Amino acid sequence: MIGVRRWRSVAVLGWLGLIVCWIGANVSHRTFRDRRHAGRCLAPLLADYRGRQDVVVLALPRGGVPVAYEVALALGAGLDVLLVRKLGVPGQEELAMGAIASGGAMVVNDRLVRELQIPPEVVEQVVTREQTELVRRAAAYRAGRGQLDVSGRVVVVVDDGIATGASLRAALDALVPLQPKRVVVAVPVAPAGTMTTIDVLADEVVCASTPSSFGSVGGSYDDFTQVSDDEVRRLLAVARP
Structure with missing residues (x-):
């Protein structure tokens, strides 16, 4: 991946991005009302990519899809999932x-x-089970459509937040053979320590909030209800070009 690597967060970029969030937000100690609201907060931090024909947004389902939908809408970009x-x-x-x-x-x-002394055969069982679920979700979400072509394009990878970063690291590894021109990781919330480890894997990392006291991703949301397969399909159908 080429390009200058930048880690942009509220601490670096300033508070303008989050002012958009706080206007109309619930009176709460939490930053975001729900995932759609988090996406609207995140989008202003990606303004450099608005209106570009070479940008595509990839969501980590299921939780990342409502966030990514708002980002794709604001940027005028296509939306797909990165399973x-x-x-x-x-x-x-x-x-x-x-x-x-x-x-x-x-x-x-x-x-x-x-x-934890987990036997190799147990790890393999978990891997096999999750591979089966990946196949199921690909069929369910894309409804026969192929994945958007990301070769030579700017890919904005979006999730609803990062805790350990394991899922995101696997997603970024999966992108390498697809040959994107540039990879941007964008999330509403994450611990600063995890963002530092992700920074070396992408060309740019954008995070709206890196709270000093991070307990969990859901702790930054008033409504962190699980996203359904139906909602994922609906948002993809509306947003995909």
Whole structure:
């Protein structure tokens, strides 16, 4: 990937992007009302890419799709999904031991696997299960349409936030053979430490909020209801060119 790598956040860019969010926001200690609202907050930080014909927005489903929809709408860009699945620790599925993406790209936290003494055959079972889910989601979301061509284009990868970054790293690995011209990671919220590790994997990283006290992605939202497959299909159908 070519281009100058920049990490833009509120701390670097200034508060203008978040002023848009706070106007009309609920009276709350949280930053975003819901994912659509988070996307509208994130979009002003990507204004450099508005109206360009070589830009495409890729969402990490399901949670990243409503955020990415608002970003794509603001930029006038096409929207598609970049399919990735977390590899949850058996019995502690919310804890990621890695992630897998379309095309076979996989990230595994070997240290965590060793510490928890997870047998290789158990890891393989989880990988197989999530590969099956990737195939199901590809069929469900695209309804027979092919993935948008990203070769030679600026790809804006959007999620609803980053915690460990495992899913995002797998997604970025999956993009490499597709030969995008430039990769921009854009998220509403993430811990600063994780953003530093992601920064080396993309040409540019944009984050609307990096709270000093980060508990979870959902902690920055008033409404963090799980996104349904139906909503993903609806937003993709409306936004895709």
